[in-house]
Amino acid sequence: MTSLLTSTTTDAPMTDALETRTIVTLTVNGREVTATKGEMLIAAADRVGTYIPRFCYHPRMEPVGVCRMCLVEVDGPRGATLQPACYIQVGEGMVVNTESEKVKKAQDGVLEFLLANHPLDCPVCDKGGECPLQDQTLAHGSGETRFIEEKRHFPKPIEIGELVLLDRERCIQCSRCTRFASEVAGDAQIDFAGRGDNIEVAPSPTEPFDSVFSGNTVQICPVGALTAKPYRFTARPWDLEQVESTCTTCAVGCRVAVQSSSNRLTRVLGMDSEAVNHGWLCDKGRFAIDSVVGIDEAPLTDSARRIMEPMIRRNGELETATWGEALREAARIISSAPTPSAVGAIGGAALTNEGAFAWQRFFRGVVGTDSIDAQYGDGLDPVLVAALPRATINEAAEACTVVLLTGDLREELPVLFLRLREGLVKGTTNAVEMSASGSALSALSRVKLPIRPGEVHLVAQAIATDDAPLATLASHPHGGLFTSADLVEARRLIGDDGSSVVFVVGRPNVAESAAPIEAAIRIFAEHFPQAKFLPTLRRGNVNGALDMGLTPNLAPGQQFAPTAGRSTLEQLRAVTTGEQSVIVALGGDILENVVDTPLATAALKAASLIAVTGHGGPSLAFADVVLPTTVMHERLGTVTNIEGRVSLLAPKVTPPGSTWPDVAIASELAEEFGQHLGLSDPEETANVIEATTGYPCGSAMRSAMEGVVVGRIDAQTERRPLDPMAFPGIRSADLVGIAPRAGAIASSDASTAGVAVRPTLSNVAGDINPVIPMPDTYSLRLVVDRTIYDNGAAVRGTEALRALVPTSVLRVNPHDLTRIGVTSGGAVRLTSARGSEVIAVLADGAVPRGCVALRLGTLATAEASDSANVVNWIVDSEQVVVEVRMESL
Numbered sequence: 008m009t010s011l012l013t014s015t016t017t018d019a020p021m022t023d024a025l026e027t028r029t030i031v032t033l034t035v036n037g038r039e040v041t042a043t044k045g046e047m048l049i050a051a052a053d054r055v056g057t058y059i060p061r062f063c064y065h066p067r068m069e070p071v072g073v074c075r076m077c078l079v080e081v082d083g084p085r086g087a088t089l090q091p092a093c094y095i096q097v098g099e100g101m102v103v104n105t106e107s108e109k110v111k112k113a114q115d116g117v118l119e120f121l122l123a124n125h126p127l128d129c130p131v132c133d134k135g136g137e138c139p140l141q142d143q144t145l146a147h148g149s150g151e152t153r154f155i156e157e158k159r160h161f162p163k164p165i166e167i168g169e170l171v172l173l174d175r176e177r178c179i180q181c182s183r184c185t186r187f188a189s190e191v192a193g194d195a196q197i198d199f200a201g202r203g204d205n206i207e208v209a210p211s212p213t214e215p216f217d218s219v220f221s222g223n224t225v226q227i228c229p230v231g232a233l234t235a236k237p238y239r240f241t242a243r244p245w246d247l248e249q250v251e252s253t254c255t256t257c258a259v260g261c262r263v264a265v266q267s268s269s270n271r272l273t274r275v276l277g278m279d280s281e282a283v284n285h286g287w288l289c290d291k292g293r294f295a296i297d298s299v300v301g302i303d304e305a306p307l308t309d310s311a312r313r314i315m316e317p318m319i320r321r322n323g324e325l326e327t328a329t330w331g332e333a334l335r336e337a338a339r340i341i342s343s344a345p346t347p348s349a350v351g352a353i354g355g356a357a358l359t360n361e362g363a364f365a366w367q368r369f370f371r372g373v374v375g376t377d378s379i380d381a382q383y384g385d386g387l388d389p390v391l392v393a394a395l396p397r398a399t400i401n402e403a404a405e406a407c408t409v410v411l412l413t414g415d416l417r418e419e420l421p422v423l424f425l426r427l428r429e430g431l432v433k434g435t436t437n438a439v440e441m442s443a444s445g446s447a448l449s450a451l452s453r454v455k456l457p458i459r460p461g462e463v464h465l466v467a468q469a470i471a472t473d474d475a476p477l478a479t480l481a482s483h484p485h486g487g488l489f490t491s492a493d494l495v496e497a498r499r500l501i502g503d504d505g506s507s508v509v510f511v512v513g514r515p516n517v518a519e520s521a522a523p524i525e526a527a528i529r530i531f532a533e534h535f536p537q538a539k540f541l542p543t544l545r546r547g548n549v550n551g552a553l554d555m556g557l558t559p560n561l562a563p564g565q566q567f568a569p570t571a572g573r574s575t576l577e578q579l580r581a582v583t584t585g586e587q588s589v590i591v592a593l594g595g596d597i598l599e600n601v602v603d604t605p606l607a608t609a610a611l612k613a614a615s616l617i618a619v620t621g622h623g624g625p626s627l628a629f630a631d632v633v634l635p636t637t638v639m640h641e642r643l644g645t646v647t648n649i650e651g652r653v654s655l656l657a658p659k660v661t662p663p664g665s666t667w668p669d670v671a672i673a674s675e676l677a678e679e680f681g682q683h684l685g686l687s688d689p690e691e692t693a694n695v696i697e698a699t700t701g702y703p704c705g706s707a708m709r710s711a712m713e714g715v716v717v718g719r720i721d722a723q724t725e726r727r728p729l730d731p732m733a734f735p736g737i738r739s740a741d742l743v744g745i746a747p748r749a750g751a752i753a754s755s756d757a758s759t760a761g762v763a764v765r766p767t768l769s770n771v772a773g774d775i776n777p778v779i780p781m782p783d784t785y786s787l788r789l790v791v792d793r794t795i796y797d798n799g800a801a802v803r804g805t806e807a808l809r810a811l812v813p814t815s816v817l818r819v820n821p822h823d824l825t826r827i828g829v830t831s832g833g834a835v836r837l838t839s840a841r842g843s844e845v846i847a848v849l850a851d852g853a854v855p856r857g858c859v860a861l862r863l864g865t866l867a868t869a870e871a872s873d874s875a876n877v878v879n880w881i882v883d884s885e886q887v888v889v890e891v892r893m894e895s896l
């Protein structure tokens with residue numbers, strides 16, 4: 008292995024760069040304005056309210072100056088000349104005129120050329136009514152054309168990706184889409200082809216445009232050339248109503264505009280949050296709105312089915328019931344448990360903070376059990392997470408070094424991947440990747456430390472302390488995976504105390520217990536006191552649910568509360584041994600979320616199950632009572648993202664059927680026990696949370712900021728004024744409202760956040776040095792990682808995404824395939840302590856020697872529609888690592 012010490016890659020700065028901003032004064036249309044030296048003229052003009060028309064300029068991408076729509080007059084030594092405002096930087100004493108006759112004539116001319124080949128499609132174009140070309144032609148165009156020549160014609164539309172269509176004759180060659188693909192996402196499968204009059208955007212002839220960010224190209228295309236298959240022809244812009252909200256498909260918490268027409272969700276657009284998503288969304292978050300209503304004809308055991316009425320199992324079948332009957336039956340089941348500790352709750356990551364708080368109050372206060380857990384055995388110890396000094400997304404994106412000790416972020420937290428990628432591409436951030444199966448950031452990482460399951464804490468020790476663990480690592484039957492030079496470089500990038508270093512930490516392998524990775528995180532936290540941590544717990548509002556006390560060992564507000572409650576896996580085991588008899592499932596389906604399917608199935612068979620859910624799922628086959636909840640885009644509340652930012656969830660459509668919000672269900676169920684939760688609605692609950700714990704739900708609900716960061720006033724950023732050209736389709740919130748808000752807050756409201764007694768590293772249980780024996784020569788260790796298009800509720804319930812779920816394939820290091828004489832594309836017999844199965848294999852150099860990797864939530868075969876695949880029987884949650892054998896057939 009080549010030492011990276013000899014690499015010629017430019018190093019990112021090891022210390023914070025001193026901010027040296029110089030203010031310059033210029034004149035725009037006779038008015039004196041100030042700007043930062045180096046700022047683009049178009050951006051400086053925007054800030055002072057002077058709008059310069061543009062097509063190719065986008066504030067989040069490098070300027071290219073290709074459309075010439077932004078020509079303005081700038082005085083220079085040779086008099087006033089026309090210059091593109093998006094491509095020149097402001098300078099001291101610059102004199103600019105954006106309104107002169109010369110400028111207007113130039114803008115007319117540019118529009119006339121752009122329209123030379125543009126079809127008269129507006130009445131049938133998705134963009135009609137929100138199209139900058141339409142608007143600017145009305146505002147600046149000449150009113151009639153002098154062209155009589157035939158326009159370009161193309162077969163229309165062509166499919167350039169699974170989700171994106173292209174009408175080539177509408178394209179004005181602004182290159183926003185191609186720049187986004189190559190510059191922002193790193194998926195350069197679309198580019199310009201042809202020259203002159205024949206130029207067109209074209210997909211790669213060999214690779215499909217399968218970017219998980221493809222919807223952003225549609226959003227930023229300034230005309231109707233790119234359209235999204237799921238939205239095409241479904242609505243007209245003038246019929247749309249909109250609220251600002253937060254995406255809860257994963258835990259990044261991207262800010263979104265949710266639009267509807269006649270109480271039907273139609274579109275989700277990314278809003279430019281400086282703190283979070285910079286306007287970008289992933290395709291799963293953007294298109295999963297169809298899963299809210301789901302697929303009517305799907306069976307109850309399919310998570311694509313929306314649940315709209317309460318149900319009770321009678322004579323072996325789930326039958327519709329009234330809310331009164333269902334609540335009484337649920338109360339009867341809970342009361343029939345022999346002791347309070349025989350009742351437990353699993354789930355909650357899909358709830359709002361207010362829903363989570365109400366349920367924890369019900370379980371702790373009314374039932375008397377601490378066995379509640381919003382994670383499914385694949386997360387991190389919430390005490391450890393709460394004890395870590397938390398980084399914001401911006402801090403991670405701007406750190407000198409990020410240490411990636413997590414799954415593939417492009418698959419798990421896609422927009423966090425985009426935010427980190429920017430610094431790695433620019434060279435302002437270095438990455439040290441510690442991974443068991445590689446990631447989309449591997450190629451950009453300065454140091455790659457491949458890690459086998461069960462070894463991560465040894466590598467952490469080697470980085471933080473000394474070389475001693477290297478001998479153990481080298482004793483692996485397949486040898487060590489990195490050189491001492493790699494280790495030296497990693498140490499150098501992290502430094503002595505971790506200043507300006509962010510550790511991005513999660514569960515990269517769900518076939519491995521949490522013990523090794525939690526030990527590694529603790530080692531880093533103890534040895535690098537100046538470092539910060541960004542935990543990548545990935546489910547929608549899992550961070551908020553844990554902070555609200557849906558965990559056995561934390562009370563609401565992240566207060567440490569050592570109790571005797573059981574975690575999810577402990578609950579499932581306790582059911583199989585008879586210590587627990589009732590499970591209440593909050594939100595997500597247990598069988599779809601717990602990786603150890605045999606354990607979950609055995610527990611669900613033995614327990615009484617009350618499912619509080621908005622969607623069906625395989626676990627409903629075991630449910631005794633089903634209580635239907637409202638889901639995303641139907642409910643008001645707050646959620647907390649990975650950095651601890653509490654932001655508003657706004658309802659956009661009326662909930663269907665007899666669904667209720669969780670606060671109401673928990674409160675009414677408490678009434679069945681003769682108790683009052685004292686929580687009547689989400690607003691009141693948010694205020695109660697803040698008043699009792701200091702956790703800023705009430706403030707976030709009223710805030711005019713981009714959410715309120717728990718304990719971090721300094722990490723709050725103001726909502727950016729919307730740039731309708733940068734984000735076409737999003738009308739200003741000032742015009743359409745920002746969902747229910749009770750008024751502005753005093754900043755002192757938020758300052759109470761974080762006053763709770765937070766846990767420290769000394770409260771974290773578990774062995775910091777777990778001893779895990781080395782495997783024998785024939786054994787391989789299993790890595791189970793994730794894919795964005797897993798076979799879960801969001802994807803299954805969305806017609807356009809359903810076809811994107813991949814089939815299962817075993818990824819194996821080429822060295823190991825050669826060893827057993829199997830070629831990539833062939834099949835092997837995979838055997839574990841639980842059984843044996845034949846599976847297709849693919850050579851993958853990112854998987855370390857001595858390991859095999861599988862993706863969770865993939866399909867057993869292309870034809871299979873359920874989620875059962877080899878992962879579902881092979882992972883044993885009792886084992887720290889899962890050993891398998893692989894044989895040729």
Ligand code: SF4
Nearest residue numbers: 178179181182184228
């Ligand atoms: S398809 Fe749209 S975004 Fe892409 S170059 Fe053409 S006009 Fe610009």
Ligand code: SF4
Nearest residue numbers: 254257261289292422
């Ligand atoms: S990254 Fe996460 S929060 Fe952002 S759009 Fe995608 S799913 Fe939604």
Ligand code: FES
Nearest residue numbers: 061072075077093
């Ligand atoms: S050249 Fe300036 S916006 Fe296109």
